[in-house]
Amino acid sequence: MEITVNGVAQSIAAAEPDLLSVLKSNKIEDPQMVAVQLNGQFVESSQYAATILSEGDVVEFLYFMGGGSR
Amino acid sequence: MIDFTTEQLNRYSRHILLKDVGVEGQVKLGRARVLVVGAGGLGSPAALYLAAAGVGTIGIVDNDQVDISNLQRQIVHGTKDIGRSKVESAAEAMRAINPDVEVRPLATMLCADNIMEIIKDYDFILDGCDNFPTKFLVNDACVMAGIPFSHGGILRFDGQTMTVIPGESACYRCVFRQPPPPDSVPTCSQAGVLGAIAGMLGTIQTAEALKYITGAGRLLTDTLLSFDASNMDFRKVALRRQDDCPVCGARPTITELTDAEQTVCALKK
Amino acid sequence: MNSEVIINARKDLHGVSCPMNMVYTKVALAELGPGQILEVILDDGPPINNVPGSLKREGHEILRQQQCEDGSWALLIRKSD
Numbered sequence: 001m002e003i004t005v006n007g008v009a010q011s012i013a014a015a016e017p018d019l020l021s022v023l024k025s026n027k028i029e030d031p032q033m034v035a036v037q038l039n040g041q042f043v044e045s046s047q048y049a050a051t052i053l054s055e056g057d058v059v060e061f062l063y064f065m066g067g068g069s070r
Numbered sequence: 071m072i073d074f075t076t077e078q079l080n081r082y083s084r085h086i087l088l089k090d091v092g093v094e095g096q097v098k099l100g101r102a103r104v105l106v107v108g109a110g111g112l113g114s115p116a117a118l119y120l121a122a123a124g125v126g127t128i129g130i131v132d133n134d135q136v137d138i139s140n141l142q143r144q145i146v147h148g149t150k151d152i153g154r155s156k157v158e159s160a161a162e163a164m165r166a167i168n169p170d171v172e173v174r175p176l177a178t179m180l181c182a183d184n185i186m187e188i189i190k191d192y193d194f195i196l197d198g199c200d201n202f203p204t205k206f207l208v209n210d211a212c213v214m215a216g217i218p219f220s221h222g223g224i225l226r227f228d229g230q231t232m233t234v235i236p237g238e239s240a241c242y243r244c245v246f247r248q249p250p251p252p253d254s255v256p257t258c259s260q261a262g263v264l265g266a267i268a269g270m271l272g273t274i275q276t277a278e279a280l281k282y283i284t285g286a287g288r289l290l291t292d293t294l295l296s297f298d299a300s301n302m303d304f305r306k307v308a309l310r311r312q313d314d315c316p317v318c319g320a321r322p323t324i325t326e327l328t329d330a331e332q333t334v335c336a337l338k339k
Numbered sequence: 340m341n342s343e344v345i346i347n348a349r350k351d352l353h354g355v356s357c358p359m360n361m362v363y364t365k366v367a368l369a370e371l372g373p374g375q376i377l378e379v380i381l382d383d384g385p386p387i388n389n390v391p392g393s394l395k396r397e398g399h400e401i402l403r404q405q406q407c408e409d410g411s412w413a414l415l416i417r418k419s420d
Binding site for chain 2: 007030035037060062064067
């Protein structure tokens with residue numbers, strides 16, 4: 001199926017992909033490193049594995065970025 | 071009456087010529103008070119451009135000293151400043167650019183027990199600190215005090231920023247609920263950062279501060295702007311206030327500031 | 340022509356080049372109320388070629404543009420509402 005991840009179309013082979021596996025396939029090993037929006041709604045990190053994606057879903061990974069001073 | 075001197079009219083002429091700033095906008099800048107948190111990579115360009123812009127009162131808070139490894143990106147400091155207090159070094163550079171502005175160097179570390187007292191004197195806070203506990207502390211304190219602020223973060227070739235108007239737009243905790251576990255997210259000191267990225271993001275944050283003060287344009291509210299400078303890709307992700315946000319939601323669970331997660335702060339006290 | 344126009348303020352910008360002539364014009368306009376009239380004297384050349392267009396882009400109205408005997412220009416501006 002086709003989904004959009006951070007603005008870019010991605011093809012997913014799995015029939016019922018869950019959010020956690022899509023995170024992993026996008027090289028996000030530690031789910032706590034990002035906040036995730038699915039179709040504009042935030043998903044709690046505890047729900048990543050239980051959230052099944054559908055055709056056309058729009059996923060945004062928002063990364064923690066803490067640098068600035070030192 | 072407009073009481074600019076001829077010298078000031080020359081100094082600020084490029085602002086005054088702008089339709090959306092003009093004489094009135096420059097007067098507002100002169101009356102505004104902005105606090106820069108961190109005199110580092112983001113705070114350096116912010117401090118310089120805020121001073122150059124004629125922002126009347128600029129506070130800058132940092133407890134660090136200038137180190138030679140800072141100079142690749144922290145352009146408010148010079149080689150001669152190594153070992154000096156960062157805020158004293160920054161204040162000197164700011165006053166050199168524009169003697170009109172009042173600079174308040176604050177050589178302290180923001181903590182739960184001093185942040186409200188410090189930020190209450192300012193109209194806008196520009197967060198350029200280097201750690202998550204302070205970023206969350208700035209967010210929570212600004213939301214509680216109702217003071218608008220700009221969040222900024224950089225890493226490697228990447229930057230992100232959002233502008234928060236408490237009570238109106240999504241806050242940092244609407245997006246990121248709590249600081250990531252220590253060491254799960256690398257900092258610039260571990261992972262590195264391209265020096266100019268600090269300039270790119272710090273000047274975006276400064277432009278937001280100047281826009282907020284003058285009322286020009288549309289702010290980066292309810293929006294996370296992020297960029298990857300390795301390909302120069304810029305993206306905006308739309309955000310909304312979250313009803314269940316622990317600090318700005320309908321039933322906040324964070325109602326007072328604590329230093330519980332302020333490990334760095336606790337160490338330095 | 341237009342003898343009834345009441346000029347609320349005047350600014351002589353002889354010898355003031357771009358862009359400071361526009362800066363001084365904006366300062367003079369900022370001190371007026373909406374709809375009030377400002378007269379400025381601008382040099383021939385770039386000043387008269389640039390300032391009226393800049394003022395129009397900001398929403399002000401140019402009521403009259405008239406060359407004086409010495410070659411400079413008198414510009415009558417109605418401040419935007």
